[in-house]
Amino acid sequence: MNSEYLSHLQNEGIAVHIALDRFMNNESFYEKYIRMFPEDKTFPLLQEAYQRNDWDNAKIYTHSLKGLSASLGFLSLSSIAEKLLSCLKKEDVSHYEIYYKQLVNNYHQVLNLLHEVDKKFS
Amino acid sequence: MNFDNRTNLRTAICCLVGTCLLVGLGLGAWQKALIVDLLYYPDPAQGILHADLSQSNEFYWPILLVILSICVIVVGILGYYWKKIQQRNCQLIARENAFQLLVEHMEDTYLLYSLSEHRFIHISESLNEILGLSIKQVYNQADIFFSCLLPEDRILLRQTILHVMEIKKGQHLECAFQTPSGEAKWVCFHVQPIDIFDKNWFLLAITDLTTQKKNQDLLKAALVKAQEAGVARRDFLSQMSHEIRTPMNAIAGLIKMAEHAIDDPDKLQDCLHKMNLSSDHLLTLVNDILDFSKIESGKMELVKEPFSFKELVQAICSMVNTQAKEKGVFFATEAYGLNKESLVGDTLRLKQVLLNLLSNAIKYTPTGGHITFSIRQIAEDVEQVRLRFAVKDDGIGMSETFLQTIFLPFAQATQKGSGSTGLGLAITKDLITLMNGNITVESKLGVGSTFTVDLPLAVDNKEVGIQKAFSFSSKEKILIWQQDTTIACYLVKVLNSLNCSAQYCSNQEEILLLLEQAKSIGYPYTFCLLDFPREKAASFLQAIRCISPTTAMRIFLSVYDITAVAAHILPLVDGCITKPLFSSDLLAIIENSKNVPGICQQKENTFDFSHCHILLAEDNVLNMEIALDFLNQTGARVDCAENGEAVCEAFLNSPVGYYNFILMDVQMPRMDGYAATEKIRQSKREDATKVIIIAMTANAFREDREESLACGMDDHIAKPINFECLFEKMKEHLIRDGEDEF
Numbered sequence: 001m002n003s004e005y006l007s008h009l010q011n012e013g014i015a016v017h018i019a020l021d022r023f024m025n026n027e028s029f030y031e032k033y034i035r036m037f038p039e040d041k042t043f044p045l046l047q048e049a050y051q052r053n054d055w056d057n058a059k060i061y062t063h064s065l066k067g068l069s070a071s072l073g074f075l076s077l078s079s080i081a082e083k084l085l086s087c088l089k090k091e092d093v094s095h096y097e098i099y100y101k102q103l104v105n106n107y108h109q110v111l112n113l114l115h116e117v118d119k120k121f122s
Numbered sequence: 123m124n125f126d127n128r129t130n131l132r133t134a135i136c137c138l139v140g141t142c143l144l145v146g147l148g149l150g151a152w153q154k155a156l157i158v159d160l161l162y163y164p165d166p167a168q169g170i171l172h173a174d175l176s177q178s179n180e181f182y183w184p185i186l187l188v189i190l191s192i193c194v195i196v197v198g199i200l201g202y203y204w205k206k207i208q209q210r211n212c213q214l215i216a217r218e219n220a221f222q223l224l225v226e227h228m229e230d231t232y233l234l235y236s237l238s239e240h241r242f243i244h245i246s247e248s249l250n251e252i253l254g255l256s257i258k259q260v261y262n263q264a265d266i267f268f269s270c271l272l273p274e275d276r277i278l279l280r281q282t283i284l285h286v287m288e289i290k291k292g293q294h295l296e297c298a299f300q301t302p303s304g305e306a307k308w309v310c311f312h313v314q315p316i317d318i319f320d321k322n323w324f325l326l327a328i329t330d331l332t333t334q335k336k337n338q339d340l341l342k343a344a345l346v347k348a349q350e351a352g353v354a355r356r357d358f359l360s361q362m363s364h365e366i367r368t369p370m371n372a373i374a375g376l377i378k379m380a381e382h383a384i385d386d387p388d389k390l391q392d393c394l395h396k397m398n399l400s401s402d403h404l405l406t407l408v409n410d411i412l413d414f415s416k417i418e419s420g421k422m423e424l425v426k427e428p429f430s431f432k433e434l435v436q437a438i439c440s441m442v443n444t445q446a447k448e449k450g451v452f453f454a455t456e457a458y459g460l461n462k463e464s465l466v467g468d469t470l471r472l473k474q475v476l477l478n479l480l481s482n483a484i485k486y487t488p489t490g491g492h493i494t495f496s497i498r499q500i501a502e503d504v505e506q507v508r509l510r511f512a513v514k515d516d517g518i519g520m521s522e523t524f525l526q527t528i529f530l531p532f533a534q535a536t537q538k539g540s541g542s543t544g545l546g547l548a549i550t551k552d553l554i555t556l557m558n559g560n561i562t563v564e565s566k567l568g569v570g571s572t573f574t575v576d577l578p579l580a581v582d583n584k585e586v587g588i589q590k591a592f593s594f595s596s597k598e599k600i601l602i603w604q605q606d607t608t609i610a611c612y613l614v615k616v617l618n619s620l621n622c623s624a625q626y627c628s629n630q631e632e633i634l635l636l637l638e639q640a641k642s643i644g645y646p647y648t649f650c651l652l653d654f655p656r657e658k659a660a661s662f663l664q665a666i667r668c669i670s671p672t673t674a675m676r677i678f679l680s681v682y683d684i685t686a687v688a689a690h691i692l693p694l695v696d697g698c699i700t701k702p703l704f705s706s707d708l709l710a711i712i713e714n715s716k717n718v719p720g721i722c723q724q725k726e727n728t729f730d731f732s733h734c735h736i737l738l739a740e741d742n743v744l745n746m747e748i749a750l751d752f753l754n755q756t757g758a759r760v761d762c763a764e765n766g767e768a769v770c771e772a773f774l775n776s777p778v779g780y781y782n783f784i785l786m787d788v789q790m791p792r793m794d795g796y797a798a799t800e801k802i803r804q805s806k807r808e809d810a811t812k813v814i815i816i817a818m819t820a821n822a823f824r825e826d827r828e829e830s831l832a833c834g835m836d837d838h839i840a841k842p843i844n845f846e847c848l849f850e851k852m853k854e855h856l857i858r859d860g861e862d863e864f
Contacts, residue, residue: 016698018433022844024752033398033748040744057288063789071748071842075437085152093632105398 003027005121009034012113019073020044035118038111042068050100059088065103077106099114103113133199141195149606163850184761230312230329233260233267237322239289242263252300252330253309270300280310281326287311296331308335354530366407369400374398410545414531419550424468424556428582432463433706435497438473439702442495443683454682458498459612462507466580471553478550479513479573483791486571487517496700506580516570525565598712599640600624600649605678609703613651616705622712630655630662637669646670649712651679651699654687663694678711708780729849732757734782734856739769739798740818741790749785752845766793770801779809783852785833788826793820796833803834814855818843 004029007014010016023030046061048054066081084099086092141554151215174693178579199522225232225246231253234244241264245257251272260267268276275297282295291306299307306330308526314321376397383389416422438559439455448451461742478493494514501508520528554561559577566699602621604610610626626635633652647670655662666677681687681832684698692698740746746762753760761781763769770793773781784802788795799815817838839848 007684013378014442015437015440018436019842021433022842023844029748029751034746034748036744039743042742042744057791060741060789060791064745067841068742070744071745075440096399096409098408101398101401102405 001029005031005117006034008120009113012117013076015073015075016065018075019071022071030072034114037068037072037074038114040068043107047104050056051078052076055088055091059085062103074110076102077110125685127377138594139194141191192511219307221664228494228767230327233326233328233648234316235264235324237283237324242267243323247346249328250327253299254303254305270302270707272298272300279313281599282311282313287315287322290315290317307332310760351530366404369404369407372400373397373404404484410549414552416662417549417556422552422556423586424471426466426580426837427469428464428466429469431465431579432706434469434473435702435704436700438476438480439495441477444485445481445484446493447683449484449487451484451487452490452492453484454492454494455476455702456494456496456606456609457704458608460499460509460704462499462581463704463706465507465584467557470617471557472577475550475553476513478509478546479575481513482546483513483515483517483573484573487515489514493517495831500576502583505583506578508576508578510792511575511577512572514570514572519567519569519571520563520565521567528563529561530598573646598622598624598649599637599647600651600712601633601647602626603628604651604655605653613703613705613708617712620709634665634669637666637675641669643651647675650675651708652677652679654679654681659688659691660694663691665764669693729756729853731782731849731852734758735776735780737763737769737772737781737784737849738787739763739766739790739795740787741765744788744831749843749845764797765790766798766801768792769795773813774804774805774807779812780854781813785811785848786814786815786817788817796797796829796837799834814852814859816848816855 003058006016006020020027020030028077041066042061042108046058046065049061062081062085065086066078069075069081080103084096084103087096087099127305130477151391153302215641226248228248229605232244232246233242233247233249236243237243242261245260247257249255249257249260255270256268258389271279279295282293286293293840294310294312296308296310299309302308310327310329310331312329314327316325330770334438334665345531346400355443376393379395380390380397383393391708408583413422414749435455435457439453442452479495487493492515493650494512495511496514498510499507500510506519521855527825529547529551531545554577556574557577559575561573563573565571600614602617602624603626604608604613606629607626614626625636627636633650637647637650650666652671660760663677677694679691679698680703681698682700682701684700688697697711699707731753736753738746738749738760740749740762746764749763750760761772763772768782769786773784784799786799790798793801799817802815803810804814814837815835817826817835818841819826819830819838830838839851
């Protein structure tokens with residue numbers, strides 16, 4: 001891997017190699033979208049839907065977040081989103097709460113990581 | 123009238139006739155003599171009665187008649203007794219026949235033994251069938267029978283027989299019996315004295331209790347198991363209520379603490395962090411219980427979906443590596459002989475099984491310990507491969523007693539302070555069984571444990587064989603050194619089948635020697651794959667570089683953790699490849715590193731869709747931007763739509779034949795991809811059925827593909843999108859449609 005930024009992310013547990021394979025090993029493209037991830041509106045929209053108890057939209061945004069995070073190599077975030085989506089589809093509200101909380105935590109962990117790595121390499 | 127009555131009647135008539143005859147004759151003779159005496163001999167002294175009859179022949183016939191009558195009576199009596207004897211004999215024969223029939227049809231075996239003669243005088247035919255003994259031999263030598271008993275049982279039987287003969291009352295005795303073929307039987311001897319004609323006999327009735335005993339043992343075992351399960355379930359419930367209460371109480375307490383620390387952000391943050399840990403633990407508990415109840419009720423269904431085995435293993439290793447690093451445990455992964463990388467199975471459950479075993483290994487291996495995760499292909503045919511996963515650690519290990527209950531549900535929960543539900547391994551075993559696989563464990567307290575899982579996985583027949591995907595145009599000469607020779611052998615075999623000249627060596631000295639030799643004959647190596655040298659890595663690599671400079675040979679190091687490679691090593695090699703080594707990775711590196719050194723070279727985007735108009739339907743902005751960037755690189759002209767309605771509107775308002783492709787996200791707000799496709803296909807435009815619609819969904823299940831095709835889409839690609847795959851699919855569709863500009 002040529003990008004130190006990406007190497008660092010790989011060391012922090014982000015599945016950079018898997019994601020890069022999907023990005024045709026185009027490191028610059030991948031790095032560009034990783035850096036754009038904190039600005040993506042999917043998660044804030046999911047939070048809004050959750051606060052409004054708007055489960056239909058919550059499903060759509062969770063689904064989006066699941067795909068996006070998997071694309072970018074945030075596998076644990078994607079995995080939690082998958083579980084949350086499964087609960088939403090089954091209307092399993094009790095577990096939804098638990099997974100949603102996990103998702104929020106994991107999302108912030110990813111953002112913190114990206115923020116720290118950004119600071120280091122900016 | 124029956125036989126007896128007829129005989130009696132005949133005999134009586136015979137005797138009666140004889141008696142009448144005798145009396146008649148006697149009276150006749152006497153009367154005649156009296157008359158003669160009165161008429162002819164007035165002097166009684168001269169009468170017949172007083173005459174010397176012996177001198178007269180006239181009186182012989184009555185005597186003869188008397189004798190005859192006596193004979194008739196005797197014959198009658200003899201006939202009577204003869205018939206009686208005959209009748210008794212018939213009865214005896216009938217009884218004996220009936221006894222034989224009874225004995226032959228009884229399940230038990232009967233033996234009659236004479237103590238005075240020391241031999242069996244009767245043996246039922248079933249002896250051979252039940253106890254496998256030759257009847258003839260037992261007749262000849264009774265000891266053959268008794269020698270099949272254990273010495274202590276033999277003594278016991280002897281005592282029982284003597285006692286029975288003494289008290290004249292039957293007894294029974296259960297003991298083991300070993301047949302001549304070595305089969306152990308459990309039998310019951312009923313010993314009965316025979317008190318007839320003062321014979322010293324006893325009857326030995328033998329009942330085979332083997333099956334009954336086995337069933338009893340099974341029932342006993344089942345009862346014990348059921349009782350244990352009941353106890354375990356009770357313990358589990360009490361343990362679970364404790365386990366669930368602990369994090370719940372912690373969360374409740376932390377909320378109270380947080381309320382009092384509203385003005386102290388640091389303390390508040392600490393409370394939230396601890397709450398997070400407790401809720402995570404609680405979630406694991408609840409998930410395990412739910413999974414287990416699903417399996418127990420038979421509601422767990424496995425999905426069969428194609429997946430990349432390599433990606434699965436890499437994802438697992440990535441997660442486990444992070445955990446291992448945090449704990450300071452050394453984690454190594456090895457893959458042996460994996461010919462198929464595209465398989466079919468339930469990835470979610472397979473991942474759950476492997477992660478459970480690996481997490482346990484980390485949990486029970488102290489800092490500084492080692493964990494090895496190895497994957498080996500043990501069998502292969504056209505339709506499936508059989509893989510063996512082994513998780514080996516040098517952790518705390520388990521006792522023999524604990525090993526016996528390790529896969530039982532709830533068993534571990536009783537281990538106080540284990541911090542687990544006790545369901546993890548039970549769920550793992552059940553899932554493996556559902557997948558038609560099996561799991562075994564070997565462990566020694568204080569030494570470590572090895573869990574081995576054998577699983578059959580179907581092969582995705584659509585996969586292009588790993589080897590077919592590569593063809594080396596120029597002849598590569600490759601040298602491989604791996605500490606595990608099995609892996610080195612396998613890689614050499616794969617490479618040689620692809621027109622390479624590959625060779626492996628067993629130690630570092632041999633590497634230098636082979637490199638020197640190859641150079642001296644003017645046929646140097648072009649590629650070298652080395653395990654990371656444990657000692658003096660830099661000087662060793664420098665020695666290699668002295669023989670084969672950077673321009674002549676590429677060197678790659680296979681490592682468990684790229685970050686562990688020291689900075690001064692990296693300039694000496696062309697790159698590193700993470701273990702486990704997959705053939706496809708190695709082949710890709712050899713192919714991609716031909717001209718430019720370095721790992722993971724960017725793949726050149728050689729796809730040209732400059733003559734294509736593409737309508738991209740995607741509701742997520744970032745996903746849309748990513749796809750747009752890649753599509754723009756191919757020269758395609760791309761329009762975007764953020765939902766199904768927008769897609770239909772863009773298509774229906776475009777000139778006929780304008781769009782070649784619609785890349786359709788399935789789940790979108792307002793109108794989903796399926797509905798949009800149906801609307802497009804049902805429109806009466808000339809190009810409504812011609813435009814190529816490719817579904818992009820988060821799932822790669824067969825049902826998703828079928829659903830996409832059923833609603834009119836041409837193809838399906840799973841998200842996250844692998845752009846190379848997408849472009850290949852688009853290219854195939856264009857070729858199929860007769861556009862051969864590529």
